[in-house]
Amino acid sequence: METCMSIVVGILFAIGTYLILSKTLLRIILGTSIIGHGVNLLILTMGGLKKGGPPILGLQGITFTDPLPQALVLTAIVINFATTALFLVLSYRTYRVLGTDDLEQLRGYENE
Amino acid sequence: MNNLIILPVIIPIITGMVLVIFRNNIWLHRFLSLLATVLIGIVSVLLLEQIRTKGIQILCLGGxxxxxxxxxxxxxxxxxxxLVTAxxxxxxxxxxxxxxxxxxxRHYxxxxxxFLIAGVNGAFLTGDIFNMFVCFEVMLVASYVLISLGGSRIQLRESAKYILINMISSFLFLVAIAFLYSMTGTLNMADLSVxxxxxxxxxxxxxxxxxxxxVFSLKAGLFLFFWLPGSYSVPPTAIAAIFAALLTKVGIYAIIRLFSLVFYHxxxxxxxxIGILAAASMVLGAMGAVAYWDIKRIITYTVVVGVGFVxxxxxxxxxxxxxxxVYYLIHDMVVKxxxxxxxxxxxxxxxTGKLREMSGLIRMYPKLGWMFFIAALSVSGIPPLSGFIGKIFITEGTFQSGYYWLGGIGLxxxxxxxxxxxxxxxxxxxxxxNLTEDMxxxxxxxxxxxxxxxxxxxxALGLGTEGIHEYVDFAVEGLMNPNLYIDAVLGFKGQ
Structure with a gap:
């Protein structure tokens, strides 16, 4: 199960990296978002995937799941959501003000 | 247990949120934000005294x-x-x-x-690696807003790159935390160390x-500083100064903390x-500072040199x-x-920022000129200013460890x-x-x-080194001897 998940994480990272390497700002944001999902999946996988009961102490005889990776993922998702939203708004504003979302045209110091 | 420790984090957060409500009252904004920094300063002085007399203080959140x-x-x-941050x-x-x-x-x-200060203070004070990630994010989201606040063309252009770089490094931070958790099963830094x-x-x-x-090199601008000169030269002066003084230092602090407490084996x-990266960033930063004829570019490259030196x-x-x-870190925050x-x-x-278009400012602004002179001497470590004491100890340290090349490159x-x-x-x-009154x-x-x-x-830091000597030695003792930290956090369980 962990091996399978690791491959999925790898695929997500590959797609995200490919998108980030493109020139359009929107594609780059989608790429960061996909890498974010890959990271979340990685955190869950690293906690160990096992069939178990709920993460509650005091239940005897049942293996219980490690609750910590879930708490971490929850926090990571919220932060990822906030930064992605901010990035989207900023890139829209960049497009409106600069008239382009092509990173090739956003380089150099000539607009100073 | 010491409830004072949470104050440097929650004072700025609460004040910041109160300020959002009173949007149009600028004087209240100014007064309360100054008050918040003064309060943080007072709290940190109190904490310094307690740590000096009673050792490392901890606070377990939520019991x-x-x-x-x-x-x-x-x-x-x-x-x-x-304290220096405040x-x-x-x-x-x-x-x-x-x-x-x-x-x-008016736009907050x-x-x-x-909020930025809250994130910075949180990253300094936390004893939990995931919490450090959260504090980094608080700091970074605030810095994303500050770098783009105003929305001029150049700001928008640079902030897109700044955000992208920092998002990617945050993802890698999470990946590193995930691997570390899978290998050790804990996130508490003292427990990690054990x-x-x-x-x-x-x-x-x-x-x-x-x-x-x-990850931390990307945040601190240690060798991976390619994003730094662009991002730090676009926001208004006050914001750029806060960035230069604080943001890279949080990355440096994280490197020092992790590699003295957890990965010191x-x-x-x-x-x-780390030494090789430091040497590379000193050399490349100094080359940038020498090569440019633009005042903002030169001083952003001196930030990179400072990171390398620490x-x-x-x-x-x-x-x-x-x-x-430690001396140089404190000095660098102030002088940058x-x-x-x-x-x-x-x-x-x-x-204008171009050196060749300016001349003779000292006639009209003598105070500014002499302050720049003092700052310039301090940046390059001339005695008796604050940069000197840090440089001499760092050079001595590298020579003691046999890294002669590192000390030589530093000099x-x-x-x-x-x-x-x-x-x-x-x-x-x-x-x-060449500047007249009307120009x-x-x-x-x-x-x-x-x-x-x-x-x-x-x-004062240069002349009064003796005064903070005791505190710095205490800090160094804590860094060289991880058991002090572990004992304070885990108590008898750690032994």
């Missing part, structure tokens, strides 16, 4: 005991940095009053500054530590690697070298804020930095005055006081 809940740990290094922010806010402009003030500039020591720092653990080093690989001392991993790093404020003022007065780059700041001084302040773009009214405070501070 959850150390390895399970989030622990805040106030050791000497963290609280010293919190002082530097105070001065930058004072500078912002008469320079940032009503438009930015002070709130975001305070478990890494038990299991031994094998090849896999060293690989994870290098992933952490990569294999210095032949990790610390040597970590060169740390890489030597000797008592003297780390003592030098100062030199950014002065550089921004010069651009504000003349309307040579110091000369290059001296040349580049003197280049600014001679071109901008000396020579014939100047602004005044220094209200701008001199914060710079004077920082100048006095850099002189």
């Amino acid at each position: 959850w005991e150390a390895p399970f809940g989030i622990t805040l740990v106030a050791d000497m290094l963290a609280v010293l940095l919190v 002082i530097v922010t105070f001065c930058c806010l004072c500078y912002a009053f008469s320079s940032i402009g009503a438009e930015r003030e 500039f002070y709130s975001f500054c305070l 478990r890494v020591a038990e299991a031994g720092q094998g090849g896999l653990m060293t690989a994870v530590s290098l992933l952490f080093l990569f 294999d210095p032949g690989v990790t610390h040597l690697f 970590l060169a001392g740390f890489a030597s991993f000797s008592l003297v070298g780390i003592r030098g790093s 804020a100062l030199i950014f404020l002065i550089g921004g003022t010069v651009i504000h007065l003349t309307g 040579i780059t110091s000369l290059m930095v001296l040349y580049s700041v003197m280049k600014i001084f001679m071109n901008v302040f000396w020579g014939y005055t 100047q773009k602004g005044t220094t009214r209200g701008l001199l006081l914060p710079m004077a405070i920082l100048t006095l501070l850099t002189i």
Whole structure:
């Protein structure tokens, strides 16, 4: 199960990296978002995937799941959501003000 | 348990949120944000005294005991940095009053500054690696807003890159945390230290530590500083000064904390690697500072040199070298804020950043000129100013550990930095005055006081080294001896 998940994480990272390497700002944001999902999946996988009961102490005889990776993922998702939203708004504003979302045209110091 | 520790984090958050409600009352914004920094300063002085008399203070949030809940740990290094953060922010806010402009003030500039400070203080004080990630994000989201606040063309262009770089490094931070958790099963830094020591720092653990080093190098501008000159030269002066003084230092602090507390078993690989990166960033930063003829570019490159220097001392991993790093870290926060404020003022007065278009400013602004002179000497480490003591200890430390090349590169780059700041001084302040009364773009009214405070501070830190000597030694002792930290956090369970 962990091996399978690791491959999925790898695929997500590959797609995200490919998108980030493109020139359009929107594609780059989608790429960061996909890498974010890959990271979340990685955190869950690293906690160990096992069939178990709920993460509650005091239940005897049942293996219980490690609750910590879930708490971490929850926090990571919220932060990822906030930064992605901010990035989207900023890139829209960049497009409106600069008239382009092509990173090739956003380089150099000539607009100073 | 000591409830004071949470105050440097929640004072700015609560004040920032209150300020959002009173949007149109700018004077209230100014007063409350200054008050918040003063309160943080007072709290950190109190904490310093408690740590000096009673040792490292901890706070288990929500009453959850150390390895399970989030622990805040106030050791000497963290609280010293919190204190300097409060002082530097105070001065930058004072500078912002008469320079940032009503438009930015009304769009929550002070709130975001305070959120940034909350993130910085949280990252200094936390004892939990995931909580450190969260504090980094609080700090970074505030910095994303501050760097793009105002929305001028160049700001928008640079902020897109800045956000992208930092998002990617945050993802890698999470990846590193995930690997570390899968290997050790804990996130508390004291507990991590114990478990890494038990299991031994094998090849896999060293690989994870290098992933952490990569993440923090990106944030600190250690070798991976390609984003830094662009991002730090676009926001208004007060914001750029806060960034230069604080943001890279959080990355440096994280490197020092992790590689002195958790990953200290294999210095032949990790610390040597830090040393190589430090040498590279000193050389490249100094080359940038020498090559450019634009005042903002030159001073942003001196930030990179400063980062390299602090970590060169740390890489030597000797008592003297780390003592030098702590002195230099404190000095660097103060003097980088100062030199950014002065550089921004010069651009504000003349309307240009190009050295060749300026001349003879010292006739009209003698105070500004002499403050820049002092700051320039301090940046390059001339005695008796504050940079000297750090440089001498760092150099001694690298020589003691046998890294002669590292100490040598540090000394040579110091000369290059001296040349580049003197280049600014001679071109901008000396020579014939080509600036007449009607040509100047602004005044220094209200701008001199914060710079004077920082100048006095850099002189005082240089002359009064003996005064903070005891605190710095305490901090160094904590860094060289991880057991002090572990015992304070885990109590008897750690032994």
